Amino acid sequence: MAFPAVSHSISFVHPVSLTHGKNAEVWDDEGKRYIDFVGGIGVLNLGHCHPAIVSAICEQAQRMTHYAFNAAPHVPYQRFIERLAAFIPVNYPVSGMLTNSGAEAAENALKIVRGHTGKSAVIAFDGAFHGRTLATLNLNGKVAPYKQKVGLLPGPVYHLPYPSVDSGVSVAEAVKAMDRLFSVEIDIDEVACFIIEPVQGEGGFLALDPEFARVLRALCDEKGIVLIVDEIQSGFGRTGDRFAFSRLGLEPDLLLLGKSIAGGVPLGAVVGRKALMDTLPKGGLGGTYSGNPIACAAGLATLDQMSDERLATWGEAYSTAVVQRYERWKSQNLTPCLGRLTGVGAMRGIELCTADGKPGTAQMAQLLESARERGLLLMPSGKSRHIVRLLAPLTIEPQVMEEGLDILEACLGELT
Structure with a gap:
């Protein structure tokens, strides 16, 4: 399957052309029906064209299709970020910003961490996937195809083994690798943050060992290191809870969100402790389309469904x-x-x-x-x-x- 106007660097898992979908079913341009176990790669936890989300999109489209929130605040953004903050199950006041995607949320989290700590070193994990933008590429724990032929990437970034029953890496092995990292590669006092998925997506749906989660949280607390939890794919009910970090008995300092946040409409967020989120000067965060009114309306409808x-x-x-x-x-x-x-x-x-x-x-x-x-x-x-x-x-x-x-x-x- 080839589309002359589409870059050949984009690959397709399935050589079909889809036209429409309903809940867990989609149809192609020849009328063939498929059961969809892909869900837009984790975007459609509530299925294709959920009636409540479609209704919210249509209603908002008749009121206002767009306004840049940093030019003039609009009500859908305000309502959604308040609902989202209340939806995050942590014991501290939540502050945040909306983005266009999970990768953009990760990029902004790195800016926030640098501003707050004055440091730039990041610790990520083997098998991780945090996006396709230039900074997030270096966070990914896999070279092919994401890092190939793009040259030097923003850093410094270091990787550790991901301890999981599913990966075969024990907590002891991960801790040993971490001890080596801090004795050979980088002083722990130079580390700005750890970034980790509670369940790896691209890595193969590997669940983080809860014991390591506690070790990591304690280390970050002791050393003043920011803990970023990436729930872009695992969030919004995919594991049976609102977010997978609750299963691990920890609270993130910053939480990255996207994919199923708005029923298929592009939206993401970085949320977390207010002291972190308020670090950068006025104007340091924002974006033209970030928190678009239609996306926020879809997000509100999504949260309504997720009791x-x-x-x-x-x-x-x-x-x-x-x-x-x-x-x-x-x-x-x-x-x-x-x-x-x-x-x-x-x-x-x-x-x-x-x-x-x-x-x-x-x-x-x-x-x-x-x-x-x-x-x-x-x-x-x-x-x-x-x-x-x-x-x-x-x-x-x-x-x-x-x-x-x-x-x-x-x-x-x-x-x-």
Whole structure:
């Protein structure tokens, strides 16, 4: 599939042209229906064209389509940032700014941290993904394809192993690597911040070890280091809670948000402790489209749908469906290519492997094609593109979920 006017540097996982969607289903320009386990890469936790979000968008579009908040404050931004601050489950007053995307939120967080600490060194983690902009590229814990051919990147940035049951890296190993970093590479007193995902997205839906989360929080408190938690993909109910950091028993200093924040409309945010957010001088934060009125209206409608009761119910149903199927596949020896089930809650990945236990990159390519032919869209992840990440809407109808898992089962059973 080629589009002459589109840069050839943009790749496509699925060579189809979609025209419309409803909740967990999409259709292409030939009228073929697909069950969508991609969800715009984690953007559509409430599904395609949720009626409440569509209604809010249409109503706002008739009132005001745009105004730059830093030129003249508008009501949708004010209302949404207040609701969002109340939605963040922390024990301190929350302040924040709206952005156009998660990557832009990460960029602004780095500016805020530099202004607050007077330092620039950042510690990130292997397998991380924080965006495609120039500064966020260096935070990513993976070279290909993101860092290739772009030259020197903004820094200094250092990487540590990501401790997780899913990654096979223990807390002791991660702490040992951190001790080495601070004895060989950089003085800990020069570190401005750590940035970490509580569940890695691009990395393969790997869940952070809670013990390491406590170690990291204690270290940051002791040394005055800012802890940035990236919930761009794991947030807004994807793990069954509002945010995954609650499962780890810690509170971030800064929190990065995006993707499912506004039902598919471009919006992101960086929020956190007021002392941090107020660091830069007047005019130091802002943006022309950041917090666009239509995006804010969509965000408000999204938050209206995300009560704790609903998130827990959706997350439990989703997780139960996936876990039960996976356990059945393992017990039946469906395929020798079936590896581990990664992640937590409704943020689950299925690892593919070769017969001798190596990453199943070729098996993934086979699975993506065969599932698509049968009407199921899947998304790869992991260092070797060997982990299927399941990102169907939390609102997926039970019968559609079962139909999608039936297709996935059939395709897994054919892997060689």
